[in-house]
Amino acid sequence: MNILVYFVGFLTLFTWRAQAAAPTGCTYSTDTGSRGLYTCDFTVMTLPATYSTFTSPIPQRLKIRNINGNLPVTSPTKSFNGFNSYSTASHDSDYTAYLELECSTGSPTGQAIISTGTFLQMSYLEELHIRNCRLTNGLPEYVFSDIQSLNILTIEGGSIAATSADSMANFNITVSSTLSESRGVLNFTNVGVTGGTFTAGFFFHLTTIDTIILDNNGLTSLEASTFSQNTKLRRLILRNNPLTSIPNNLFSGLDALTYVELSGLSLSCSCENVWFIKHFLDNNITVGDGAVCSMSTNGKK
Numbered sequence: 001m002n003i004l005v006y007f008v009g010f011l012t013l014f015t016w017r018a019q020a021a022a023p024t025g026c027t028y029s030t031d032t033g034s035r036g037l038y039t040c041d042f043t044v045m046t047l048p049a050t051y052s053t054f055t056s057p058i059p060q061r062l063k064i065r066n067i068n069g070n071l072p073v074t075s076p077t078k079s080f081n082g083f084n085s086y087s088t089a090s091h092d093s094d095y096t097a098y099l100e101l102e103c104s105t106g107s108p109t110g111q112a113i114i115s116t117g118t119f120l121q122m123s124y125l126e127e128l129h130i131r132n133c134r135l136t137n138g139l140p141e142y143v144f145s146d147i148q149s150l151n152i153l154t155i156e157g158g159s160i161a162a163t164s165a166d167s168m169a170n171f172n173i174t175v176s177s178t179l180s181e182s183r184g185v186l187n188f189t190n191v192g193v194t195g196g197t198f199t200a201g202f203f204f205h206l207t208t209i210d211t212i213i214l215d216n217n218g219l220t221s222l223e224a225s226t227f228s229q230n231t232k233l234r235r236l237i238l239r240n241n242p243l244t245s246i247p248n249n250l251f252s253g254l255d256a257l258t259y260v261e262l263s264g265l266s267l268s269c270s271c272e273n274v275w276f277i278k279h280f281l282d283n284n285i286t287v288g289d290g291a292v293c294s295m296s297t298n299g300k301k
Contacts, residue, residue: 023053035060035092042067042104051082058090063100067133068110071101073117083121096151098127105132109158113137119146126176127152138162138194145170152185159192165201173209184210188217196220196242204229216240216264224249232256237288240264245273251285261288
């Protein structure tokens with residue numbers, strides 16, 4: 001029986017390897033799993049990436065690397081074409097549907113210009129990862145609205161030139177009902193935010209988000225209302241940012257909050273600055289790696 005199972009698995013894998021077709025500049029590999037991964041080189045491929053040119057299997061997992069330029073929105077040079085034909089019925093349930101955009105290496109790293117309409121027809125996605133990109137156009141209004149919702153949004157490395165109160169408008173990050181590892185996460189790690197803060201209202205539209213990770217973003221200030229509309233937020237990680245204070249009432253109204261991490265901040269020691277300790281105790285909120293504050297004498301407490 002085991003021999004038959006192994007044979008069927010090998011035959012399936014061989015069939016996918018043999019039949020997989022991809023457009024110029026893209027390759028298909030099963031090295032990362034049986035469903036495989038299409039990897040496209042931005043410097044070689046021709047935009048738009050056209051759905052019908054990815055066959056056997058469908059492009060459930062797609063990575064575009066070496067980006068340094070515009071991801072356009074208008075025909076005939078829009079970024080994606082025909083992906084509204086994507087059928088989730090053909091999903092391999094062992095994997096999520098994801099798109100990874102990775103910019104070219106070097107100093108500085110490559111830029112990725114994303115705009116409202118860049119992700120047209122990409123509403124089937126469950127995860128979007130943007131890595132090592134200078135987002136020189138920032139995150140414009142409604143930039144993710146064509147995707148509608150994701151389980152995970154990651155921006156890692158690089159920088160964000162600007163944000164808007166409506167960057168996340170008509171978009172949400174949700175906990176998947178079918179994917180146990182997809183936890184409704186926004187993860188901004190090692191990505192600099194120009195100006196050291198987010199535009200007021202930036203997070204307001206994410207009403208179903210479960211986890212927010214803001215790690216090493218150069219944040220120097222947050223408004224008290226920053227997370228006020230994220231009422232289903234359970235986990236908040238604010239670490240490795242030069243924040244000297246946490247605004248009063250930052251956690252007010254977050255009744256679902258169970259875990260907060262405030263390590264690697266630049267908090268100044270005062271009774272006013274550590275008000276949140278009592279809030280965490282009163283609301284049974286677990287504190288991860290604790291915040292360390294600085295005395296005026298440069299000592300530690």
